[in-house]
Amino acid sequence: MTKLSVNINKIATLRNSRGGNNPDVLKVALDCERFGAQGITVHPRPDERHIRYQDVLDLKKVVTTEFNIEGYPDQRYLELVSRVKPAQATLVPDKPEAITSNAGWDTLANEGLLKEIIAELKKQGIRTSIFVDPVEKMVEGAAKTGTDRIEFYTESYAKGYQKNREQAIAPFIKAAKVANSLGLGINAGHDLDLDNLRYLQENIPGLLEVSIGHALICDALYLGLENTIQLYLKELNFH
Numbered sequence: 423m424t425k426l427s428v429n430i431n432k433i434a435t436l437r438n439s440r441g442g443n444n445p446d447v448l449k450v451a452l453d454c455e456r457f458g459a460q461g462i463t464v465h466p467r468p469d470e471r472h473i474r475y476q477d478v479l480d481l482k483k484v485v486t487t488e489f490n491i492e493g494y495p496d497q498r499y500l501e502l503v504s505r506v507k508p509a510q511a512t513l514v515p516d517k518p519e520a521i522t523s524n525a526g527w528d529t530l531a532n533e534g535l536l537k538e539i540i541a542e543l544k545k546q547g548i549r550t551s552i553f554v555d556p557v558e559k560m561v562e563g564a565a566k567t568g569t570d571r572i573e574f575y576t577e578s579y580a581k582g583y584q585k586n587r588e589q590a591i592a593p594f595i596k597a598a599k600v601a602n603s604l605g606l607g608i609n610a611g612h613d614l615d616l617d618n619l620r621y622l623q624e625n626i627p628g629l630l631e632v633s634i635g636h637a638l639i640c641d642a643l644y645l646g647l648e649n650t651i652q653l654y655l656k657e658l659n660f661h
């Protein structure tokens with residue numbers, strides 16, 4: 423089964439645009455769970471333009487499904503994660519000024535750094551995942567860091583899907599086979615949507631979880647949050 427973790431960053435973007443508490447990030451997280459999401463993902467960024475560090479502390483008190491905190495492992499992120507102890511910490515190599523995530527880790531160049539941080543997080547009982555491109559040697563490098571899982575950066579797949587989906591998925595299938603053979607769990611995310619999700623799910627062996635934010639929240643504007651979550655779950659559980 424592939425779990426759906428809803429990324430609620432964009433709910434916080436909307437809230438922050440007016441300075442009040444509408445929409446209420448905590449309420450939306452609870453509603454996502456009530457509507458069937460199996461996890462909640464947040465990606466606090468240093469400028470707190472959407473999810474604030476305080477949101478993460480507050481969410482921890484109410485989220486009952488799998489809580490996944492994504493981010494670059496700077497001191498502030500690591501302190502937050504150690505305090506919150508989410509089910510999963512997903513390490514992403516974004517620069518502080520990144521508009522959105524735009525690359526996976528170079529797991530070879532960063533092996534030492536990742537190894538040290540992952541060992542510490544695992545000591546605290548937090549499952550680790552690292553964001554990687556679908557490149558076999560980067561997956562092999564990921565295995566050497568000791569991480570429990572990888573998260574495939576799926577932007578290239580999402581971009582290529584409309585043009586030639588077989589070509590777009592090919593590197594992910596190869597990289598997933600390497601991950602499976604090395605005992606790494608596989609998550610995926612970035613720009614996944616109702617069009618491209620099913621094909622990804624049916625082609626990636628052992629896909630454990632997808633985290634989806636931008637497209638899902640956009641769909642919810644037209645379809646409603648409950649209906650939208652049900653539609654995404656249907657794509658993940660079609661067989």
Ligand SMILES: CC(=O)[C@@H](O)[C@H](O)COP(=O)(O)O
Pocket residue numbers: 429431432465467492514521522523553611612635
């Ligand atoms: C790692 C990843 O792909 C997502 O976390 C994505 O970066 C969402 O972040 P934003 O909502 O800031 O674009």
Ligand SMILES: NCC(=O)COP(=O)(O)O
Pocket residue numbers: 429463492573610611612613614633634635636637638
């Ligand atoms: N890890 C990916 C994520 O949480 C959401 O990415 P997106 O659906 O907002 O592109």
